[in-house]
Amino acid sequence: MHKTLFLLPISLFFLAANCNATAEKEKSTVQSSAQGSTEDWDLETLKRHGLAADVMENLDRLGKIPAGTNVVDISLNGDFMGSFQLRVTPQGVICFTPEILEEMGLPFPDTARSDGCYDWANSDNQISLAWQQETQSLSIVVPAAWRVNRRQEGETGGTALGINYNYFSSLNISREQRNGYSWLTLDSSLNVHNWMLHSQQNFQQDDEGLTTTVNSTYLEHYLSKLNKTFEIGEITVHNTLFALDTIKGVQLSPDYILSEDNDGGxxxxxxxxxxxxxARVEVRQYDQLVYTTLVPAGPFSLDNIPVQNLNAPLNVTVVETHGASQQFVVPVTQLRRFTRGTPPGYSLAVGKIQNVPDGRGVPAILTLNQNWQPGAWWSLRNGALLSERYHSVALALDGVPPILAGKASFSLQAIAEQNSYHHSNGLQLLLSGNHNLTRNVSLSAGLSKNSPTFVTLNEAMLGSAEQKNHQNTELSLSINWSPQWLGSLSLSHSRTRSYQNARLWRYTMLNWNRRIGQNLRLSLSASTGSGGKQKNKNIMLNVNWSMGEKHFRHYYRSYNHREVVGSEINGHLSDSSDYNLSVEQDNSDRTRSVQAALNSDMRYTRLSLSAQRDNRHFSNYTLGVQGAVALYPYGVGFSNNLLSDTYGVLALNKPLAGVPIITSGGTAWTDWRGKAILPYIPPWQDSSLNIDVDKLPKNIDVINGHRTLHLARGTFKKVQMTLLTGIRLLITARLADGRLLPKGSTLWEEDRIVAEAVDEGVIFLSNAANKANLNVKIAHSTEQCTLSYQLSDEQDDDKMLYKKIEVTCQ
Incomplete structure (x- = not known):
């Protein structure tokens, strides 16, 4: 052994001296996927210098990936990409699969997909491989442009039909009457190679019968050469400054998803x-119902309302459980707070207004809008709207003044219109802005003023007698103050006044909450609204406290000369289910009621149930279901989260249910086939998928539980991941004379290294067979022995991290 260690550096020096004679051989070896390494040993030279035969055999194997299936750490251009399962043929060819190359952001030729083993490493002389036996890692170097181009364009393809559903039903029963209300929304999208056919249908069932509405049906595709999204059908006009309802036509517009400010909603x-x-909340825009849902008593906040645009106010109706209702208006000046950043470029739409009053002609329109970015801190938008009897132009300036160090922003907009419906001209001015006055104080405000003759296109098509509500002024104001001693305090106010009859809508809301210690929180909310003949005042005080995983709330609620006091408790039935129990009393008429609710995330859908009953024999029952269904070639899947237009499916190599997959759109779960729908994959950017390995059964390993995707908009992606179901085996190994097997001894199965003794007598096999005969090369010795074992089925592999055995190497 000492002789070997002495001769090895001499042999290496001898090889260096003869590098000219072996240079061509080494170059060929670097580019050869059959070897998968960067160099070969000159075994004949080493043999002539007295190196032992078994040592030469080990040196020869150091530069080659063993034949068979290996779990290998792969890095690309110095970046670690993950662990992959590589198959190597007996001839030394490394078989690269589409999944491996796509995960690394490299293209896989379609012509090679039918190959049993694609020799990618030998397909181009710019590919370089380096194998490290001691770390079981493979370093790959390719030209940087190979990855950059793919990342810019995004991966395309895939075919699937996705359907989002949102259903709720409410039933009220009293001694006098029985009435119910049901609502179902279906949003469907058929993706075929990045062409998307969208459609939305609403179904409403009440005492008057069933009403069906198809809000929109259109075809969409991203045109990379124009950097524009193309739409045709019943479409909502994007990136416009005008208040336009749905049109039947075509549109070219920038892709909002390419905006840096986009977050998926x-x-x-x-x-x-x-x-x-x-209570049921109904949100309308352009006199069309765009959103409805059920909410509990007290303040509510509804996110990502699917409005058509931000250029027309929202009319909100709250229908109470007993049938009474309240209304308020969200003005355009308040909607301006939710303006997203838009990429520079033009938008063009041509078509006809869809919702036109009966008996009136359908006007054809053309609208063109342009976004400019002339400076680093401000942007300019202009637009034109042309129709046979209505013309309008608009100009908007948005900015972040550098003098205020990015703490404030403003928007100024002007729209002028001329219409021959009423032979009039009009002007609208709108100003909005927000300012972070201090770290704890922020202020936002908006003001809109219309001239008496200003009307939108939709209003212009109405007769003079029907123009009762076109706006005079709109005002919105909100302030947030959150000092540490006070907690969080917010105040918002909006008012809208129309010209006809000076009709005024007002809505004011105050919210305050303060946390005291870890388990106590106080909150107060108050609101007042008026409009037309309706007035509503609401005050609610809450005291919340916690005891372990249970949360308690005691509340006082006052509205319209009624006073209600109550208490509730809520907690977890499981990781995915919550319950709520409450009792309350109406002090005005001594009505007492009890309510129970259950919310459950059932992994493949979401379910909510509630029941309420009082001592006057009034009962209320509600049911809600939300989720998505995806149909794709040779499969169907279910999701508890809504699908976006860019999504996919993950398939495991084994039919294992209940494996959590962490995605950008929430946690997805594999079904009984080992497949999970990936509901939301952000397009045009890197997005990660991760298997929650802590939730896997203990006898299962994952080769690479991480994937990074970069998809074009409208792609349906199929992702495959490999699980290893085997036995983890901790072996205590001894030699025939009773000594522990020396550290560094290697276990071989034919010509492949299986494991190495990590300590004296300690061997760990991560994917062991039930029965094996392994050849052991004893460290610091030329001797070998055979290690044999056979496992029993007495232990439950699912519940054990590993098995322990003791063996003697004979």
Whole structure:
């Protein structure tokens, strides 16, 4: 052994001296996928210098990936990409699969997909491989441009039909009557190679019967050469300064998803207050119902309302459990707070207004809008709207003044219109802004003023007698103050006045909450609203405290000369289910009621149930279900989260249910086939998928539980991951004379290294067979022995991290 150690550096020096004779051989070896290494040993030379045969055999194997299936750490251009399962043929060819190359951001030729083993490493002389036996790692170097181009364009393809559903039903029963209300929204999208056919249908069932509405049906595709999204059908006009309802036509517009400010939602929030449990909130824009849901008593905040645009106010109706209702208006000046950043470029739309009053002609329109970015801190938008009897131009300036160090922003907009419906001209001015006055104080405000003759296109198509509500002024104001001693305090106010009859809508809301210690929180909310003949006042005081995983709330609620006091408790039934129990009393008429609710995330859908009953024999029952269904070639899947237009499916190599997959759109779960729908994959950017390995059964390992995707918009992606179901085996090994097997001894199965003794007598096999005969090369010795074992089935592999055995190497 000492002789070997002495001769090895001499042999290496001899090889260096003869490098000219072996240079061509080494170059060939670097580029050969059959070897998968950067160099070969000159074994004949080493043999002539007295190196032992078994040592030469080990040196020869150091530069080659062993034949068979290996779990290998791969790095690309110095970046670690993950662990992958590589298959190597007996001839030394490394078989690269589409999944491996796509995970690394490299293209896989379609012509090679039918190959049983694609020799990618030998397909181009710019590919370089380096194998490290001691770390079981493979370093790959390719030209940087190979990855950059792929990352810019995004991966395309895939075919699937996705359907988002949102259903709720409410039933009220009293001695006098029985009435119910049901609502179902279906948003469907058929993706075929990045062409998307969208459609939305609403179904409403009440005492008057069933009403069906198809809000929109259109075809969409991203045109990379124009850097524009193309839409045709019943479409909402994007990136416009004008208040336009749905049109039937075509549109070219910038892709909002390419904006840096995009986070997957439109950000529109509607806040209000309900007086009774399970009240129904209805949000309308352009006289069309765009969103409805059930809310509990007290203040509510609804996120990502699917508005058509931010250029027309929202009319919100809160229908209480007993049938009474309250209304308020969210003005355009308040919606401006939710304006997203838009990429520079033009937008063009041509078509006809869809919702036109009966008996009136359908006007054809053309609208063109342009976004400019002339400076680093300000942007300019202009637009034109042309129709046969209506013309309008608009100009908007948005900015972040550098003198205020990025703490404030403003928007100034002007719209002029001329219409021959009423032979008039009009002007609208709008100013909005926000300012972070200090770290704890922020202020936002908006003001809109219309001339008496200003009308939108939708209003212009109405007769003079029907123009009762076109706006005069809109005002919105909100302030947030959050000093540490006070907690969080917010105040918002909005008012809208129309010209006809000077009709005025006002809505004011105050919210305060303060946390005291870890387990106590106080909150107060108050709102007042008026409009037309309706007035509503609401005050609610809450005291919240916790005891372990249970949360308690005691509340006082006052509305419209009624006073209610109550208490509730909520907690977890499981990791995915919550319950709520409450009792309350109406002091005005001594009505007492009890309510129970259950919310459950059932992994493949979401379910909510509630029931309420009082001592006057009034009962209320509600049911809600939300989720998505995806149909794709040779499969169907279910998701508890709504699908976006860019999504996919993950398939495990084994039918294992209940494996959590952490995605950008929430946690997905594999079904009984080992497949999980990936509901939301952000397009045009890197997005990660991760298997939650802590939740895997103890006898299962994952080769590479991470994937990074970079998809184009409209792609349906199929991702495959490999699980290893085997036995983890901790072996205490001894030699025939009773000594522990020396550290560094290697276990071989034919010509492949299986494991190494990590300590004296300690061997760990991560994917062991039930029965094996392994050849052991004893460290610091030329001797070998055979290690044999056979496992029993007495232990439950699912519940054990590893098995322990003691063996003697014979």
């Amino acid at each position: 439109n950000g529109v929030v509607v806040e209000g207050s309900a007086n009774t449990p399970q």
